[in-house]
Amino acid sequence: MFGRVLDKEFSDSDNQETPDKSSFNNSISDHQAVLETVAVITHDKKKNESEKANSSKSFQIGDMFGGQNENSDDLETVIDKEDNVFVMSNRKTKYPTLQLDLRLIKDLVVIIVSATAGGIIFSCLGQPVIVGYLLAGSLVGPGGLNFISEMVQVETFAQFGVVFLLFALGLEFSLTKLKAVGPVAVIGGLLQIALFMFLCGLTAVLCGAKSSEGVFVGAFLSMSSTAVVSKFLVEKGSTNALHGQVTIGTLILQDCAVGLLFALLPVLGGASGIFGGMMSMAKLLLVLSIFIAVAYMMTWSFVPRFLKLMIQLSSQTNELYQLASVAFCLLLAWCSDYLGLSLELGSFLAGVMISTTDFAHHTLEQVEPIRNLFAALFLASIGMLIHVKFLWNHVDILLAAVILVVIVKSIVVTVVVKAFGYSIRTAFVVGLSLAQIGEFAFVLLSRASHLHLVGGKMYLLLLGTTALSLVTTPLIFKLIPVVMHLGILMRWFPSESSMQNELPLQDKATMLEAYNRSL
Known part of the structure; x- marks a missing residue:
């Protein structure tokens, strides 16, 4: 009787699915897809179990992380003609069901546990925990023990680390100080990128290579790591120091310039004309100006009232305020990315908007635990891109390339910052x-490779150099105080007392005190 009641209440017409525009036939008819031969591999669980029972293969630690679940259904994978592997994990069912990606859960557990272990080990050794995160990621990634099955999902999830890291930086960043370092950050940052592109382009021409490839290498080398550098500045308490303000301002400018560089790549690769590339960059600059103008107006009109309302609604618990802060950060980050800018710019701008209110410190306290978790996850995901075997096989040429990059970038950045009236001491710290x-x-x-802008060997060289430079960055930061004290003893740099004569921000004494503490 109960079954008849259900049949009467829920008819078969309720289960009919609406037409899916992304279905196979519709995709082909609308010319949204092309037919291609693929191989579907079904992993029979029972067959695998019998083979394991009858085989004498010894146990391997990788079997623990193979992604197989005794209670899961048979896994199907699709391999296309280019040997790309796709996991069939979204089967359509008659009734809506809750679907879990257990492989993603397993991957997140592996990467978080390994990052925690790496951080603990390096903390006990008195080394920066960032090195532990990077090496832990390289150990469990494809270049190591290959415990991670779904790289794209993990890396996408880890991208929240950069978003929250820059959001927290924006909360600690003073808008007044940002205006003070604006010239060296904006004009100086663009000048650094232009100098690298010119020098590498000229070097490519002199060496008989294509000038377009040299210009791209210059743009490639001009980018610095916002996540890694910001993490070190936060750990050292240098975000309010003079060199910290200049460094963060330059990093934010580089993040903004990424969109312009993406517009420049088709021009260098010959995919679009010079006029088309110039129009794309002009459009991007216009969008950036409008986005910043709208954010500035919201800073003085909407944001204070919104945060005050959240404080009133969160009188008993901070849960709602914490959720609202995260939502505000993610919303601006998404809007920035949707407009063709970057997630990093939007999240940093969200933090700067809140920093002008009286709720900046409270907001930072709420998002700090979230930031620490996702920042560690992001750094570990960066480590997964580091192939230890590849680095070891080519350690000589890659180490020489990293040393050359460090020397050249330090000199160029130091010269540019010094040209804006800062002391050689501050300029050199920013350069390092x-x-x-x-x-x-x-x-x-990756984008340049798809446009055939760089060759295969150059791609491997740049990839390995980037990975190794990220690994050696903690060592450079550890050596900065040693180099600075050595420079003072050798009279290369002025002493702390002469720092009073340097181009100031709003509060010289406070900035100098923070600067000395960071060293």
Whole structure:
């Protein structure tokens, strides 16, 4: 009787699915897809179990992370003609069901546990925990023990680390100080990129290579790691120091310039004309100006009232305020990315908008635990791109390339910052802080490879150099105080007392005190 009641209440017409525009036939008829031969591999669980029972193969630790689940259904994978492997994990069912990606859960557990272990080990050794995160990621990634099954999902999830890291930086960043370092950050940052592109383009021509490839390498090398450098500045308490303000301002400018560089790549690759590339960059600059103008108006009109309302609604618990802060950060990050800018710019701008209110410190306290978790996850995901075997096989040429990059970038950045009236001491610290190649370089390199802008050997060289430079960045930061004290003893740099004569921000004494503490 109960079954008849259900049949009467829920008819078969309720289960009919609406037409899916992304279905197989519709995709082909609308010319949204092309037919291609693929191989579907079904992993029979029972067959695998019998083979394991009858085989004498010894146990391997990788079997623990193979992604197989005794209670899961048979896994199907699709391999196309280019040997790309796709996991069939979204089967359509008659009734809506809750679907779990257990492989993603397993991957997140592996990467978080390994990052925690790496951080603990390096903390006990008195080394920066960032090195532990990077090496832990390289150990469990494809270049190591290959415990991670779904690289794309993990890396996408880890991208929240950069978003929350820059959001927290924006909360600690003073808008007044940002205006003070604006010239060296904006004009100086663009000048650094232009100098690298010119020098590498000229070197390519002199060596008989294509000038377009040299210009791209210059743009590639001009990028520094926002996530890694920001993490070190936060750990050292240098975000309010003079060199910290200049460094962060330059990093934010580089993040903004990524969109312009993406518009430039088709021009260098010959995919679009010079006029088309110039129009794309002009459009991007216009969008950036409008986005910043709208954010500035919201800073003084909407944001204070919104945060005050959240404080009133969160009188008993901070849960709602914490959720609202995260939502505000993610919303601006998404809007920035949707407009063709970057997630990093939007999240940093969200933090700067809140920093002008009286709720900046409270907001930072709420998002700090979230930032720490996702920042560790992001750094470990960057480590997964590092293939230890590849680095070891080519350690000589890659180490020489990293040393050359560190020297050249330090000199160029130091000269540019010094040209804006800062002391040689501050300029040199900024130069060393920006001496690595950033994580955005991986994205630029991938896009350039698709446009055939760089050859296969150059691709491997740049990829290995970037990975090794990220690994050596903690060592550079550890050496900065030693180099600075040595420079003072050798009278290369002025002493602390002469720092009073340097181009100031709003509060010289406070900035100098923070600067000395960071060293």
